[in-house]
Amino acid sequence: MTDEKEFIAQLLNPKTQNAAFQILLSQYQKPLYSHIRNIVLNHDDADDVLQNTFVKVFQYLKNFKGESKLFSWMYRIATNEALTFLSQKAKLNGLTSEALQNKTIDNLKADTYFDGDEIQIKLQKALVTLPEKQQLVFKMKYFEELKYEEISEILGTSVGALKASYHHAVKKIELYVTSN
Amino acid sequence: METFKLENEPKIKTGFKTPDSYFDDFSAKVLGQINEKEIKVIPIYKRKEVIAMFVAAVIVIALMIPIVNNYTKSKELDEATLETYLSYQSNINQYDLIRELDTKDIEAINKNVVLEQETLEDVLSSSPNIENLISE
Numbered sequence: 001m002t003d004e005k006e007f008i009a010q011l012l013n014p015k016t017q018n019a020a021f022q023i024l025l026s027q028y029q030k031p032l033y034s035h036i037r038n039i040v041l042n043h044d045d046a047d048d049v050l051q052n053t054f055v056k057v058f059q060y061l062k063n064f065k066g067e068s069k070l071f072s073w074m075y076r077i078a079t080n081e082a083l084t085f086l087s088q089k090a091k092l093n094g095l096t097s098e099a100l101q102n103k104t105i106d107n108l109k110a111d112t113y114f115d116g117d118e119i120q121i122k123l124q125k126a127l128v129t130l131p132e133k134q135q136l137v138f139k140m141k142y143f144e145e146l147k148y149e150e151i152s153e154i155l156g157t158s159v160g161a162l163k164a165s166y167h168h169a170v171k172k173i174e175l176y177v178t179s180n
Numbered sequence: 181m182e183t184f185k186l187e188n189e190p191k192i193k194t195g196f197k198t199p200d201s202y203f204d205d206f207s208a209k210v211l212g213q214i215n216e217k218e219i220k221v222i223p224i225y226k227r228k229e230v231i232a233m234f235v236a237a238v239i240v241i242a243l244m245i246p247i248v249n250n251y252t253k254s255k256e257l258d259e260a261t262l263e264t265y266l267s268y269q270s271n272i273n274q275y276d277l278i279r280e281l282d283t284k285d286i287e288a289i290n291k292n293v294v295l296e297q298e299t300l301e302d303v304l305s306s307s308p309n310i311e312n313l314i315s316e
Contacts, residue, residue, distance in 0.1 A: 018211075021211070022207060022211075025206070025207040025210060026207065029203055029206055029207065030203060033198065033203075034194075034196070037194070037196050038194060038196070041196075043196070043197075043198060043199070047202075050206075051209060051210055051213055054210045054214075055210065055213050055214055055217060058210075058214050059217075113196065113197045113198060113199065114195050114196060114197065115195050115196075115197050116193070116194070116195025117195075119189075119192055120192060120193070120194065120195040123192055142186075143193075143194050170186050173186060174183070174184050174185060174186055177184040178182075178183050178184040
């Protein structure tokens, strides 16, 4: 924790800021990319959202009070950015969020940056049928392999509630895949 | 149909890939964007400053209105001060004043001069140099 405080101090000090931000970028770009990509699904959108996320992180660093960990704070920004991006994109195309996600999944098959077969597509289609929170929990637990404690810090939900959400999500996905 | 069980399956990967060397130049891209944003921020900030200065100026002017009003008012002389000045400080004598009177003023004076007979007698009898007045 002291290390993190020191690191945050370096991020705020104009002299060490650039070097510290480079470290932050190299540490978090991959996990945050996966997190965002799992929400927005295609690479170009994930790239946009990831850039915005880091720009926001940089802008709001001076307001970061340290009451949560840097890790969960950044994940929270990334999640909000990705969800806002999705709802804006849906509105722009006159679609519901669900319809937009289905369309994106259909396009995945032709995406150069997607290397999956039927089961991946089916799993994504099953995920779309879930409520937003359950989707998030499932993706963070199953794909990103985050701990419940970490997810709890990011989403501000108790571990018990997260376990229940994950359990519901798994059940619904299994039902969907079995019947489709 | 076989029931699908997630835990019985081998781990399903997302299948998402990134372009080669995407992460190599990602940080440069972000830093470039941050610098661009910082430059863009300046005009908005400046405009805010101008608005702030304008608001401050309006407030100062508003606060000055009562002071200015007071200042101009105090320059206007009230009647009593004017009379005192004319009678004690200036070298205008009553002949100068009389010369300035027009008919209307004279009529006005005439009206004031009309006195009751009794009042007149009282004044005359109480005045010690009535003899002089009569002889004049």
